[in-house]
Every structure is written in C-alpha cells, then in structure tokens.
Amino acid sequence: MASSTKRTLAIILGAGPGTGAALAKAFAKTHGAVALLARNQDKLASLVAEVEQAGGEASPFTCDVTQPASVDEAFKNIKHKFPEHSVTAAIFNANSPLNPGPFLELKEDDLRPNVELNLYGAFRFSQKVLALLLEAGGGFYGISGATASVKGSAKFAAFAPSKGALRLFSQSLAREFGPQGVHVAHVVVDGIIDTERTRGWVGEPEDADSRIDAADLAQAFVYLSQQPKNCWTHEMDVRPAAEIF
Amino acid sequence: MASSTKRTLAIILGAGPGTGAALAKAFAKTHGAVALLARNQDKLASLVAEVEQAGGEASPFTCDVTQPASVDEAFKNIKHKFPEHSVTAAIFNANSPLNPGPFLELKEDDLRPNVELNLYGAFRFSQKVLALLLEAGGGFYGISGATASVKGSAKFAAFAPSKGALRLFSQSLAREFGPQGVHVAHVVVDGIIDTERTRGWVGEPEDADSRIDAADLAQAFVYLSQQPKNCWTHEMDVRPAAEIF
Amino acid sequence: MASSTKRTLAIILGAGPGTGAALAKAFAKTHGAVALLARNQDKLASLVAEVEQAGGEASPFTCDVTQPASVDEAFKNIKHKFPEHSVTAAIFNANSPLNPGPFLELKEDDLRPNVELNLYGAFRFSQKVLALLLEAGGGFYGISGATASVKGSAKFAAFAPSKGALRLFSQSLAREFGPQGVHVAHVVVDGIIDTERTRGWVGEPEDADSRIDAADLAQAFVYLSQQPKNCWTHEMDVRPAAEIF
Amino acid sequence: MASSTKRTLAIILGAGPGTGAALAKAFAKTHGAVALLARNQDKLASLVAEVEQAGGEASPFTCDVTQPASVDEAFKNIKHKFPEHSVTAAIFNANSPLNPGPFLELKEDDLRPNVELNLYGAFRFSQKVLALLLEAGGGFYGISGATASVKGSAKFAAFAPSKGALRLFSQSLAREFGPQGVHVAHVVVDGIIDTERTRGWVGEPEDADSRIDAADLAQAFVYLSQQPKNCWTHEMDVRPAAEIF
Numbered sequence: 017m018a019s020s021t022k023r024t025l026a027i028i029l030g031a032g033p034g035t036g037a038a039l040a041k042a043f044a045k046t047h048g049a050v051a052l053l054a055r056n057q058d059k060l061a062s063l064v065a066e067v068e069q070a071g072g073e074a075s076p077f078t079c080d081v082t083q084p085a086s087v088d089e090a091f092k093n094i095k096h097k098f099p100e101h102s103v104t105a106a107i108f109n110a111n112s113p114l115n116p117g118p119f120l121e122l123k124e125d126d127l128r129p130n131v132e133l134n135l136y137g138a139f140r141f142s143q144k145v146l147a148l149l150l151e152a153g154g155g156f157y158g159i160s161g162a163t164a165s166v167k168g169s170a171k172f173a174a175f176a177p178s179k180g181a182l183r184l185f186s187q188s189l190a191r192e193f194g195p196q197g198v199h200v201a202h203v204v205v206d207g208i209i210d211t212e213r214t215r216g217w218v219g220e221p222e223d224a225d226s227r228i229d230a231a232d233l234a235q236a237f238v239y240l241s242q243q244p245k246n247c248w249t250h251e252m253d254v255r256p257a258a259e260i261f
Numbered sequence: 262m263a264s265s266t267k268r269t270l271a272i273i274l275g276a277g278p279g280t281g282a283a284l285a286k287a288f289a290k291t292h293g294a295v296a297l298l299a300r301n302q303d304k305l306a307s308l309v310a311e312v313e314q315a316g317g318e319a320s321p322f323t324c325d326v327t328q329p330a331s332v333d334e335a336f337k338n339i340k341h342k343f344p345e346h347s348v349t350a351a352i353f354n355a356n357s358p359l360n361p362g363p364f365l366e367l368k369e370d371d372l373r374p375n376v377e378l379n380l381y382g383a384f385r386f387s388q389k390v391l392a393l394l395l396e397a398g399g400g401f402y403g404i405s406g407a408t409a410s411v412k413g414s415a416k417f418a419a420f421a422p423s424k425g426a427l428r429l430f431s432q433s434l435a436r437e438f439g440p441q442g443v444h445v446a447h448v449v450v451d452g453i454i455d456t457e458r459t460r461g462w463v464g465e466p467e468d469a470d471s472r473i474d475a476a477d478l479a480q481a482f483v484y485l486s487q488q489p490k491n492c493w494t495h496e497m498d499v500r501p502a503a504e505i506f
Numbered sequence: 507m508a509s510s511t512k513r514t515l516a517i518i519l520g521a522g523p524g525t526g527a528a529l530a531k532a533f534a535k536t537h538g539a540v541a542l543l544a545r546n547q548d549k550l551a552s553l554v555a556e557v558e559q560a561g562g563e564a565s566p567f568t569c570d571v572t573q574p575a576s577v578d579e580a581f582k583n584i585k586h587k588f589p590e591h592s593v594t595a596a597i598f599n600a601n602s603p604l605n606p607g608p609f610l611e612l613k614e615d616d617l618r619p620n621v622e623l624n625l626y627g628a629f630r631f632s633q634k635v636l637a638l639l640l641e642a643g644g645g646f647y648g649i650s651g652a653t654a655s656v657k658g659s660a661k662f663a664a665f666a667p668s669k670g671a672l673r674l675f676s677q678s679l680a681r682e683f684g685p686q687g688v689h690v691a692h693v694v695v696d697g698i699i700d701t702e703r704t705r706g707w708v709g710e711p712e713d714a715d716s717r718i719d720a721a722d723l724a725q726a727f728v729y730l731s732q733q734p735k736n737c738w739t740h741e742m743d744v745r746p747a748a749e750i751f
Numbered sequence: 752m753a754s755s756t757k758r759t760l761a762i763i764l765g766a767g768p769g770t771g772a773a774l775a776k777a778f779a780k781t782h783g784a785v786a787l788l789a790r791n792q793d794k795l796a797s798l799v800a801e802v803e804q805a806g807g808e809a810s811p812f813t814c815d816v817t818q819p820a821s822v823d824e825a826f827k828n829i830k831h832k833f834p835e836h837s838v839t840a841a842i843f844n845a846n847s848p849l850n851p852g853p854f855l856e857l858k859e860d861d862l863r864p865n866v867e868l869n870l871y872g873a874f875r876f877s878q879k880v881l882a883l884l885l886e887a888g889g890g891f892y893g894i895s896g897a898t899a900s901v902k903g904s905a906k907f908a909a910f911a912p913s914k915g916a917l918r919l920f921s922q923s924l925a926r927e928f929g930p931q932g933v934h935v936a937h938v939v940v941d942g943i944i945d946t947e948r949t950r951g952w953v954g955e956p957e958d959a960d961s962r963i964d965a966a967d968l969a970q971a972f973v974y975l976s977q978q979p980k981n982c983w984t985h986e987m988d989v990r991p992a993a994e995i996f
Contacts, residue, residue, distance in 0.1 A: 143364070
C-alpha cells in the first residue's frame with residue numbers, strides 16, 4: 017500500500033479561546049494534525065471548525081485534566097482517532113485562576129484549582145505525552161508559564177506557588193528527557209494576553225502593542241518546536257515592549 | 262500580682278529528630294516557650310523531654326498538617342495551653358519525601374505527599390501563624406527550602422515542584438506581610454543534613470564538615486529571627502564548605 | 507526616479523568565523539545589507555566574499571571596539587557607505603578570551619581584554635547602535651551571552667565577571683529602550699559552538715548534536731529580531747540537547 | 752616566651768563613614784585587630800580613633816584600590832604592622848558611584864570608576880586577601896553587593912554592569928576557595944543605607960526602619976563570618992521591612 021510516511025500529530029491541552037486557539041491554528045499549519053483537549057465540548061467544537069476552515073486538521077477531545085480517568089479516556093480516544101500518527105509536539109497551556117487576594121482571606125478552594133491543574137494535571141498530561149514523544153523518537157513539549165512562575169508577588173499566594181511548581185517541573189523534565197531527544201521548554205508569559213476575558217478584567221488596550229497577541233505568542237511556541245537539536249531553548253520570557261519588568 | 266510582661270512563644274512545625282529538634286532547642290534557648298507540632302506523638306514527647314532537660318519550656322501538639330481539622334485542633338490546643346503568650350516566631354520545617362525516580366515510573370502517589378505538605382499544609386499552617394504573628398504586632402516566620410526549591414533536577418519531578426511552590430509562596434507572603442511587620446524568610450538548604458536518616462541513605466560522612474549540622478542550621482534561623490526590622494534577609498542559602506554548587 | 511523605500515541595515519560586531527560569520531549570512535538573507543565589524547581586515551574580506559556569494563550585500567569595517575577612535579571611525583565609515591539606510595538591527599557578538607585558571611595565578615592582563623570588550627567595548631558600540639536604532643524608529647539589538655553570564659564557576663574569575671556585567675548591561679538597556687521601540691535581547695549560549703577554534707580546544711564532537719551549530723544559533727537571533735512588538739523575548743538560553751545544565 | 756596564641760586580623764576595604772565604619776567597629780569587637788583601607792587618610796584617622804575609643808584595635812592604611820602600586824604598598828604596610836597576625840577575615844566594601852542617567856548621555860567616565868573599583872580593584876584586593884586567608888588556614892571574605900548586582904534597571908548602565916560583575920566574581924571565588932576553607936559570601940544590599948550622604952540625596956527617612964542601619968548591616972557580615980564550615984551562606988539579601996522588592 018501507498019504512503020509509508022508517518023504523519024505527525026500535535027497534542028494541545030487548554031484549547032480554549034485565546035492562546036489555546038492560537039496554538040491550535042499555528043500548529044495545524046506548521047506541524048500536522050492537532051488533537052485539541054479541553055473541558056468544554058462546545059468551545060472545542062467551534063475551535064475545530066476554525067482550524068478546519070483555515071485548512072488544518074483538528075480533532076476535539078473532551079478532557080478534564082484534573083480527573084485521572086478523563087485523561088486516560090482522552091488519550092485512548094486520541095490513539096483510536098490517530099492510530100498511525102507520530103506525536104511529535106505537545107503543549108500544556110492550561111488556564112488556571114489567579115484568585116488574587118489578601119492571604120488571610122484566601123480559602124483552600126482558591127488554591128485548589130491551581131494545584132489540581134498545574135501540579136496534578138501537568139503530572140498526568142506530561143506522563144501521557146512524554147511516553148508518546150519518546151515513542152516517536154523525540155519531539156517538542158512546550159509549557160506555558162507566567163510572571164508568577166518566577167516571582168511571588170503579594171496577594172498571589174493562591175496562584176504563584178502552582179506556577180512556580182510548574183516551572184521547576186518543566187526543568188526536571190527538560191533535564192531528564194533532553195538527552196532522550198525530547199525538547200521541553202518553559203515560556204514565561206510576562207504580560208496580559210489580549211482576549212475577551214482579559215478585556216473584561218482590565219478594559220481595552222491603550223495601544224496595539226501593550227497586550228500580547230495570542231497568535232504571536234503561539235509563534236513563539238512554533239519557533240521553539242522547530243529549533244534544531246543542537247540549539248534548544250529551555251526557557252524564554254515574552255512580554256510587550258511597554259511592559260515594566 | 263499579675264505579670265504585665267507578655268511572654269513569647271515560637272511555633273515550630275516539623276519537630277522530628279534532626280532539624281526540627283535542633284530548631285526546638287535553639288528557639289527554646291533564645292526565644293521563649295516553644296510549641297512543637299508533628300504527627301508523631303512519641304517523637305514529640307521525647308523531644309519535649311530533651312528541651313526541658315536543657316532548661317527550656319516546650320509543649321507538644323500532635324498535628325497532621327495535611328488534615329485541616331488536625332491543624333485547627335492543634336492551634337486551639339496551643340491557644341488553650343498558652344493563652345497569654347505572644348507568638349513572635351514560627352517555622353515551617355516539614356520533611357517531605359524526595360521520591361526520586363524516572364518520571365514515567367512515578368505515580369501520583371509519589372507527588373501527593375509533597376503537595377499535601379508543601380502546598381496545602383504550608384497554606385494552612387501559614388494562615389494560622391500569620392494571624393498570630395500579626396496579633397503579636399509582628400515577628401519572624403522561617404520556611405525551610407532545599408536545592409530543589411531553585412533547581413528542578415532530572416528524576417526530581419515528584420519533589421522539586423512542591424519545593425519550588427513553597428519558595429514562591431514564601432516570596433508572596435514576604436511581600437504581603439513585610440510591611441505589616443512580619444519577617445518571612447526562606448532558607449535554601451543545599452546539602453545533606455547529618456541525621457540518622459540521611460546516614461541510612463548515604464552512609465557516614467567523610468569528614469565533619471561535609472554534612473550540615475542541624476544545630477548550626479537552626480542557628481541560621483535564630484539569626485534571621487533576630488534581624489532588626491531595617492535589615493531583613495528574605496532568602497539565604499546554606500551549604501557545607503565542600504558542597505559543589 | 508529615486509526609490510523612496512528606505513533600505514535596512516544590520517550592524518554586526520564580532521564578525522569572525524563561527525557565530526559572527528553565521529550571523530552575517532543569516533541577517534544578509536533576512537534583513538537587508540549587513541555592516542560587518544571586526545579587528546581583522548583579512549577575515550572581514552573573506553567573510554564579505556562569502557556573504558556576497560550567497561547573494562547578500564555586505565561591507566567590511568575594520569573596528570577595534572576597545573579603541574574609542576576606532577569605533578568612531580567605523581561608524582563614520584558606515585554612515586558614508588550607507589547614507590540612506592535605516593539601521594534596524596545590531597548584534598554585539600564579541601569573542602572574549604576565557605583565560606581560565608586558578609585565581610591566584612591570574613594576572614590583571616587575563617581580566618583586561620574581557621573588561622575592555624564586554625564593558626567598555628559594549629558601552630561604546632551600544633551608544634552608537636542605539637542612537638541609530640532610535641533614529642530608525644526602533645529595531646532589534648541582540649547581545650551574546652554565555653553560561654558564565656549567569657554562573658560564576660571556579661577558575662573563571664577572569665571571564666565570568668565581564669559576562670555577568672554584559673548581562674546586567676543588556677537588562678538595563680532593555681528596560682530603558684524597550685518603551686522607545688528598541689528590542690534588546692540577551693542570549694545565554696550554554697554550550698560549545700562548533701568551530702575550528704573550539705575543535706582545537708576540545709577535539710571533534712562526538713555526535714552532530716553535541717555542539718552548537720553557529721548557523722542555528724544565528725537563526726535564534728534572526729527569530730528574536732522578527733518578534734512583533736507585543737511579544738518580545740529579553741532573555742533566552744540555547745544549548746545542545748545533550749548539554750548538562 | 753609567653754603567648755603562643757596567634758592573633759587574628761580582619762582587613763576591611765572601603766572604610767569610610769557608613770557601612771565601612773560600622774564594619775570596622777563590629778569586627779574590632781568580635782574578630783581581633785582590624786586593618787582599615789581607604790583612599791582618604793583623614794577619614795581613616797577619625798575612624799581609627801572611633802574604633803579605639805570603643806576599645807578595639809585598628810590601624811589605618813591608605814589605599815587606592817584602583818592603583819596596583821597602592822594596593823601592593825598597603826599590604827606591605829599591613830604585613831609590617833601585623834607580622835604575626837593571622838588574617839582570618841576580609842571585606843570588600845568599596846563604594847562606587849551610581850552615576851545614573853539616560854544611556855545615550857552617559858560618558859565612559861561614568862562607567863570607569865565602577866569598573867576600576869568593582870572589577871580591577873576587587874581583583875587586586877581579592878588576590879591579596881585570599882592569599883593571606885589561605886595562609887591562615889581559612890577564613891571569611893565578605894563582598895558587598897546591591898540591588899543592581901541582580902537586576903539591571905533602566906538608567907543604571909554605568910553602575911549595574913560592574914555590580915553584576917562583582918557578583919559573578921564572588922561566585923567564582925566562592926566555588927574555588929570554599930573547598931580550601933575560605934568562605935566567600937556576597938550580600939545583596941537592597942535598600943538605602945542611612946548615612947549623611949544618602950540623606951543628602953533622598954532626605955530624612957520617614958521612619959526608623961525604612962533605611963538600613965549600617966551597624967545592623969555590619970552584623971550581617973559578622974554573622975556570616977561566624978558561620979561554621981558545615982553551614983555556609985554564599986548569598987543573602989538584606990532590606991528594610993518596608994522596601995518594595
């Protein structure tokens with residue numbers, strides 16, 4: 017039979033509007049098929065439609081990364097849908113809630129979703145995708161960080177610990193899997209990504225360059241995924257020109 | 262006549278043998294009474310005896326910091342035992358398991374105890390002690406870190422994330438509570454503390470200075486607790502002279 | 507009729523074989539004309555030939571960045587040669603000598619060339635190119651760092667200080683000129699770049715991916731130079747997959 | 752003949768009013784005799800008087816650390832004055848000028864004093880004191896850093912590079928000389944030290960704790976100098992409680 021060329025698949029977790037959607041579209045253009053994982057089935061459906069309209073191939077997989085069974089199920093479904101594809105890229109881009117506030121007024125429930133996502137969720141998702149990336153003989157695994165990954169600001173005690181954890185987790189994976197051909201990179205997103213949601217919080221941007229454009233951020237991940245093996249970046253920051261840092 | 266001098270209390274979590282015991286003895290000498298919190302009642306009893314033998318005042322409080330109810334209970338008991346004391350120092354020195362191993366062989370249960378201790382446990386304990394430290398008009402809160410707090414090494418994916426989290430958590434608290442008079446300091450313990458347990462893992466030390474002496478480490482915390490308000494250290498590393506870093 | 511389209515120029519300091527040559531070729535392809543600055547006239551000439559052979563436009567400018575007059579002269583010559591070009595990119599990629607050795611055996615002359623290059627030289631070159639970049643309405647300024655920029659290893663007391671200085675210098679420029687439209691980025695090159703010179707030091711590479719390919723490193727600078735203004739990276743590391751870090 | 756106990760000497764560079772004076776007084780109390788080095792002979796004389804009034808032993812040595820011959824001369828004089836003392840502590844606490852300003856308005860002469868002090872001066876002084884510390888069988892060498900040692904702020908391009916250099920220099924020395932028994936520690940002074948000079952710049956402090964008290968800062972160095980060999984700190988920050996960081 018015809019084609020012996022194995023096709024490639026990128027698995028993207030956190031495929032909501034904003035960065036997730038931008039990552040989906042970018043990797044569908046540059047990488048191959050994309051498997052989109054998110055909790056919300058409706059949002060997934062409309063994102064798949066967007067990717068297909070742009071000529072890409074995408075499939076939705078409902079997945080709540082805080083639930084082990086849901087992760088197992090999603091990866092079973094991915095395998096079923098793409099039995100012959102090589103998974104050569106994956107992104108962990110889960111949105112977790114800032115839940116800012118004076119520490120003594122925070123509840124454990126403000127911390128919990130961040131821990132569930134950025135520690136347990138990242139752990140589960142990473143085990144799945146790293147096994148697949150090794151099976152494919154190597155590839156790229158990108159992880160979204162934030163200012164809070166490197167600096168614990170006042171009132172961010174519900175959020176910063178989980179992002180700091182995710183950064184050290186990325187480092188540990190990068191050091192273990194790099195020599196095995198898997199490039200793990202952590203991107204410190206230091207600025208506000210311009211989305212409906214963030215406009216709801218902080219209003220319209222003053223000028224075009226004061227907020228991060230999700231499509232441009234996605235290109236940073238694409239760039240990292242294409243770095244040759246002799247020249248890998250394990251951490252980079254990105255921020256708008258006007259951002260104070 | 263009733264004494265008008267309010268006495269001071271230090272609350273130390275993680276009061277097992279090794280660093281916990283050394284902290285208990287050191288703060289009992291320099292600070293006032295010490296409330297010792299740990300899960301193991303027997304170890305607590307023998308530690309209290311040690312402190313008392315050295316002329317200090319110590320009380321044991323069974324506390325499993327991973328259980329909210331247990332933390333509530335312990336602090337109720339502390340209040341009952343020391344109704345008039347000012348809490349002017351506290352230490353979070355919980356030992357959590359390294360659980361090293363290739364990432365794909367780790368189980369969520371290898372991660373869990375670290376998360377329960379260094380994220381949820383630290384959160385609970387910190388809310389209790391910070392409220393008391395504010396009530397006392399300020400004081401010192403020390404948090405024990407590790408090499409893994411600042412560097413995610415290969416095979417440490419079960420441990421490093423939680424220590425990285427605890428470090429960013431410390432930073433967030435330091436920035437919020439510093440202006441309110443509470444000095445939060447994070448100590449990066451970079452080296453092996455010489456205890457029965459670590460000798461079991463790595464054998465006898467080659468020479469006296471190649472392992473950290475818990476009593477000397479405790480003095481670092483005492484020093485930090487005594488820094489005047491114009492000259493606070495928020496992070497310091499400690500390691501043996503021979504340690505490679 | 508005279509063209510109204512203003513052409514662009516990239517100014518690259520340190521245009522020897524290796525990274526300098528690779529940067530020259532890469533920016534000549536993607537950016538416009540390139541002005542190549544180095545001390546050695548012969549090397550410059552052969553590099554210009556290489557760039558032109560590949561269809562690029564390059565001009566050589568003899569420049570010893572450790573001599574103020576030489577820097578003045580070089581920029582006068584650049585202006586004379588390219589009176590109408592907009593300078594929209596610049597790279598500081600000066601090779602300075604490691605001069606490793608036990609500290610007590612080092613001479614001030616081991617430190618001197620690094621200071622002259624990475625402090626004074628960078629200062630002079632940066633004043634020239636930043637003025638031109640501002641004049642052009644903004645642009646990119648890339649600075650080559652090293653492992654020694656972020657970590658002072660034993661025996662590197664002649665080299666690491668100057669690279670640490672260059673990194674903080676980059677940060678200061680990034681913060682001052684970012685809001686004015688100039689993107690200053692520092693690249694931490696953590697690994698051995700595969701050149702004749704490094705093969706002379708450490709022998710042939712074991713495998714293709716254990717040394718950094720200068721052409722791939724140059725692409726990292728090209729990528730940074732093309733980042734849109736809403737999504738700038740100010741620091742990134744690059745290293746081979748096999749590098750221990 | 753009588754005493755076989757070798758007496759100890761601390762050598763302190765930068766012994767002006769403020770931190771230098773405080774270090775002199777503190778080490779004269781805790782350490783033994785102190786050799787005070789500074790450019791200004793008159794200030795040295797009055798500082799020696801202060802130390803002696805407080806019951807300490809101090810000797811002045813005029814030294815311009817930017818001049819190799821002056822450094823040689825000073826150490827010859829120290830040897831002559833204290834032929835039998837063991838040098839077991841040294842401090843590099845040279846004040847260098849911030850020279851803040853927009854980068855394009857800075858002159859090389861704004862950079863030069865910082866380079867001369869924090870690179871060449873530190874290099875020279877360190878070679879002298881490290882040789883003496885090794886001769887004494889080990890000891891403590893403290894180095895004063897600043898906020899600018901770890902962060903290059905806008906408008907600090909004349910100052911931050913030299914402080915970043917000094918920090919990496921400290922690290923390199925710490926790693927080389929630690930295993931030989933010399934404890935090299937870098938203190939990141941993050942805040943304004945309350946002196947005549949800083950009051951001249953920024954006015955009277957709002958409250959007692961908003962500026963660093965030089966005497967308290969000196970105690971931080973004393974503490975570091977007394978750390979036992981199994982538990983050394985290589986870097987610590989100090990700042991007022993109210994400082995934003």
